[in-house]
Amino acid sequence: MNKWLPNFSPPKNFEERVNRSLDRQVKLAVTGLSRSGKTVFITSLVHQLLHGLEGVHLPFFQMVSSSRLRGAKIMPQPDIHIPSFRYDRAIEQLCGDPPTWPQRTNGISEIRLAIRYLTNNPVIKRVSPINTLYVDIVDYPGEWLLDLPLLELTYEQWSEQITRLCETEPRLSLSQEWRTYFNSLDLNNEVNEKVLRKLSKLYTEFLYHCKEPQYGLNLLQPGRFIMPGDGLSNTDNLRTSPLLEFCPMLAIPKGTIKDNSLYAEMKRRYDSYKEHVVKKFYQEYFVSFDRQIVLVDVLNTFNSGYNSFIDMRDSLNMILKSFNYGKTGLINKLFGLKIDKILFAATKADHITPSQLPNLEHFLQQMLAASNNNATFEGVYTDTLALSAVKCTQAAYTNFQGQRISCIKGVPINTDKPVALFPGEVPLEVPMPEEWVDGRFNFIEFKPPRLANVHGGGLPHIRLDRVLEFLLGDKF
Ligand SMILES: Nc1nc2c(ncn2[C@@H]2O[C@H](COP(=O)(O)OP(=O)(O)O)[C@@H](O)[C@H]2O)c(=O)[nH]1
Ligand SMILES: [Mg+2]
Structure with a gap:
């Protein structure tokens, strides 16, 4: 071919x-x-x-x-x-x-x-x-570009942004398990790999939940947590790297910060992530x-x-x-x-x-x-x-209550039969929040077309x- x-x-x-x-x-x-x-x-x-x-x-x-x-x-x-x-x-x-x-x-x-x-x-x-x-x-992946702003943010500034995002729904509920575990810890305690791993696992799970179709959230950082890359080079294959084992802080610990504390280690990893993952992507x-x-x-x-x-x-x-x-x-x-x-x-x-x-x-x-x-x-x-x-669709016409309306014809992803349907209108302006009522938009997915030639x-x-x-x- x-x-x-x-x-x-x-x-x-x-x-x-x-x-x-x-x-x-x-x-x-x-x-x-x-x-x-x-x-x-x-x-x-x-x-x-x-x-x-x-x-x-x-x-x-x-x-x-x-x-x-x-x-x-x-x-x-x-x-x-x-x-x-x-x-x-x-x-x-x-x-x-x-x-x-x-x-x-x-x-x-x-x-x-x-x-x-x-x-x-x-x-x-x-x-x-x-x-x-x-x-x-x-x-x-576009997700990797969401990391660029981190280069300008300290660990504390970034943490503050994420904490603010988690104050409203749906992130508030979706982040609950991670937040509960986080709040049970003393960040000034000596670093413990097991705790670090659990923290980052719960935070990553929270990001994956945000991505689920019913929430459809995309502003998810760090980008590599959900899209580590499946490539062969060192920077691409990060899935199991400690570079991905940290998370933002929900509160800054009080008093003097010990160098071997959980907080200090997460901050170090955040900085390494910026240096070895984010910058590297742009440079390479x-x-x-x-x-x-x-x-x-x-x-x-x-x-x-x-x-x-x-x-x-x-x-x-x-x-x-x-x-x-x-x-x-x-x-x-x-x-x-x-x-x-x-x-x-x-x-x-x-x-x-x-x-x-x-x-x-x-x-x-x-x-x-x-x-x-x-x-x-x-x-x-x-x-x-x-x-x-x-x-995957053809433009077609159908009669509805005596009116000729334009529609599309294709095979929806979960069926085998072609259907003609009116997919709804794309608004010219952004609708007000209350106008996004359930069912107003329903753009369905289609199967790729079967082509004779x-x-x-x-x-x-x-x-x-x-x-x-x-x-x-x-x-x-
Ligand atoms: N109808 C239609 N669906 C598409 C088209 N391009 C992608 N899709 C759908 O979107 C899905 C994701 O596309 P893909 O190219 O894998 O996305 P990627 O993750 O950005 O690489 C596909 O599996 C299709 O279901 C298109 O041109 N027409
Ligand atoms: Mg792809």
């Missing part, structure tokens, strides 16, 4: 540098909170490009629609310390009979594509009419990204209610701090970045009728407004759109061609 073109050989180190300097290489980072659709998005994007020669499925991606594509293929990735993105596995599942959604992933991964194309540039055309762009796509990976797409499952937050919406909005704006590297940005001070384009995308747009797409885009813009208004993205192009990586063209999608044009269009 892969389109291995003749005469391709993996670039060597020297060529790697030449490619970068000649702008023939671009590192495209894909992030989003878990279940936002990263794996499906990358799989479909790769599939669209591998099948770029075959069809008319990318009308808004000019390099393809103007017939300049000469072929694309998967190449060995340049960064061998990053686990591979398993396109082969994911596409097998999506194109199986019956098709299924790809398996969950928890860490960072990478895939390299070589795209061969006819250049438009009259000068380059004379020397080398056919060129190759290497696109390295990196998938990493983040600094090399050229372009970024942030995926957001906006529709799911509607289902989970007002608290979940607020939490998602705050998480997103916290995530955006990672892209704030203007003159005053922390990132610039610490690492220095080069991302020049960021796309924010509301995923799973096939869950709504096509007429609702502008509302969905507008809504996402509103969620991000706080960061955008602060002129966060100095010198960075940004855009917002609604997409579906794999379109699945290997004969790109997977059905919504607006992936616009995504490609925004993120890569200027590189051809």
Whole structure:
């Protein structure tokens, strides 16, 4: 199925540098909170490009629609310390009979594509009419970006923030077991591994509860507690590391703090976490990204209610701090970045009728407004759109009480029969808290479509061609 073109050989180190300097290489980072659709998005994007020669499925991606594509293929990735993105596995599942959604992933991964194309540039055309762009796509959890603010917070400041969050529902109830155990301890007592382990276990369980669909909370720190990574490198495989054995404090101990106390040890671990996990991620990976797409499952937050919406909005704006590297940005001070384009995308747009797409885009813009208004993205192009990586529904019409209304038709995730349903409206403005009544929003999940000619063209999608044009269009 892969389109291995003749005469391709993996670039060597020297060529790697030449490619970068000649702008023939671009590192495209894909992030989003878990279940936002990263794996499906990358799989479909790769599939669209591998099948770029075959069809008319990318009308808004000019390099393809103007017939300049000469072929694309998967190449060995340049960064061998990053686990591979398993396109082969994911596409097998999506194109199986019956098709299924790809398996969950928890860490960072990478895939390299070589795209061969006819250049438009009259000068380059004379020397080398056919060129190759290497696109390295990196998938990493958005949860890791929620850790950036920790770099500016002392252990005490961070603890205070978490304590405040736990004063309101649903965190108040969900954190009860951890809080009760915490309050039974004297933090100035000598450190005890067993106690530390239990404290962090109860705190981690609390974070996992917050993530459950009925609560749908995303502002969960430290990010690696719930998303340690399943990669192979040292920093990725943290699941059993003492770096993850601490938790915030609910109260600062009184009197002189002993150096061997539980409190002192947790503070040390918090600082180590910042140094060896958070900073390392930015230094090892983040600094090399050229372009970024942030995926957001906006529709799911509607289902989970007002608290979940607020939490998602705050998480997103916290995530955006990672892209704030203007003159005053922390990132610039610490690492220095080069991302020049960021796309924010509301995923799973096939869950709504096509007429609702502008509302969905507008809504996402509103969620991000706080960061955008602060002129966060100095010198960075940004855009917002609604997409579906794999379109599982068809637009249809039905008659309701004598009126013709638009709806969608697809196979809901827990059934085998297609149904036509009206999924509800995406509001243009954020509804007031009392308007998020139970049942107002019910965007259901669908099974991936069974396709007769699945290997004969790109997977059905919504607006992936616009995504490609925004993120890569200027590189051809
Ligand atoms: N209908 C629809 N569902 C999608 C789409 N993309 C993802 N999903 C659903 O979202 C789930 C999570 O997607 P995944 O890519 O694994 O999320 P990740 O955790 O961000 O990598 C999938 O199992 C699907 O149920 C899409 O384009 N359309
Ligand atoms: Mg994934």
